[in-house]
Amino acid sequence: MPGGPGGNVSGDTLNSGIPVVPPAQNSPFAPGAHLDEPGPHTPPKLPEPVQPNVPAAPAAKKKKKGRSKLVLLGGVVVVLGCGAYGAGLLMNHADVPKGTTVLGVDVGGGTRDEAVKKLDAALGERVNKPLKLTVGGDQVTLKPDQAGLTLDSQATVRAAAGSDYNPVSVIGGLFGGERVVEPEMPVDEEKLAAALERAAGGSGSAKEGTVKFVPGKAVAVYGKAGKGIDAAKASEAVAAAYKKQVETGSAGTVAVPVTNRKPTVSDAEVDAFMTRFAKPAMSANVTISVKGTSASIPLGPAKSLPQILGAKPASSGRLTETYDLKALKQLYGNTFDGIMIQRANGKKTPVQPTDVAVAMGKALRGKTPAERIGVIETNPS
Structure with missing residues (x-):
């Protein structure tokens, strides 16, 4: 084939029809390089570190101004x-x-x-x-x-x-x-x-x-x-x-x-109370006096005793006598004025209706004239 510039392709530029690519400068295959001489060492490139598949932390939320105002208002x-x-x-x-x-x-x-x-x-x-x-x-x-x-x-x-x-x-x-x-x-x-x-x-x-x-x-x-x-x-x-x-x-x-x-007090209890208290109490007068004094007062069944005496049922179904202390005080009036009684606490106090009722309770059960005299002790001890 006729030659000319660029007309003929030499064997150096064409091998088996494949264009020759010039080797890199540092390549061991570069022209003039000796194959038996070691070339410059290039360290191998390490793999990239594997990142753990952890979701990224959310970005911190910005404090709302409204919350700050609420805190201030609360304070x-x-x-x-x-x-x-x-x-x-x-x-x-x-x-x-x-x-x-x-x-x-x-x-x-x-x-x-x-x-x-x-x-x-x-x-x-x-x-x-x-x-x-x-x-x-x-x-x-x-x-x-x-x-x-x-x-x-x-x-x-x-x-x-x-x-x-x-x-x-x-x-x-x-x-x-x-x-x-x-x-x-x-x-x-x-x-x-x-x-x-x-x-x-x-x-x-x-x-x-x-x-x-x-x-x-x-x-x-x-x-x-x-x-x-x-x-x-x-x-x-x-x-x-x-x-x-x-x-x-x-x-x-x-x-x-x-x-x-139903009545709590039986007929038998009514009869028993009549025998042990009611009939003896209304059988005659009683006299209440104070030991060591001339003060005394008689109380009889015709007028006085019916104003004072009564009966009421106790929790056991038995009848017990009662005394109207207000009526009793009105009946004896000023009979015991000025008389003092020595009490268990060491104090002396005037005669009270309860003192008269206690003495009367004993006298009302008496059968003889002497037993029907109730005596109030001025020094019970």
């Missing part, structure tokens, strides 16, 4: 609350804290005595107002003071007095808040049950065995089964009605619960 509220609490404690030095009420009566802001006076003035009339009851269709009245029902003003004020450290009460007192105290209204259950029996009187068909003392004699009264007041439920209902009356001024008419009842 302000706490400071204001503490200030108000301290102010409330400083301003309320009364025995009975301001805003204290009992059954709607404001008794706070003053001394205990002032609180008692406020309570009695506001509720005194209601406390003593008779209750209206119905027993078996019959209407009767019940006097609270005779039935063991009362409002204990002193105890109520004692419960209301003293510092109240409750934050709600203290701070509330600054803004006219109310502190409600429950009244102390104790109930004498035994006295109430007896009063209900008396108030019921002839109401109901059940009759309890007893003995009545009338001028000149004792009369046996045998019991009978029938309808009568349910003592437990009646006491609960009457006590609740009394509290309502004291609080509001009226309790309306209270229906006293009734139930089937």
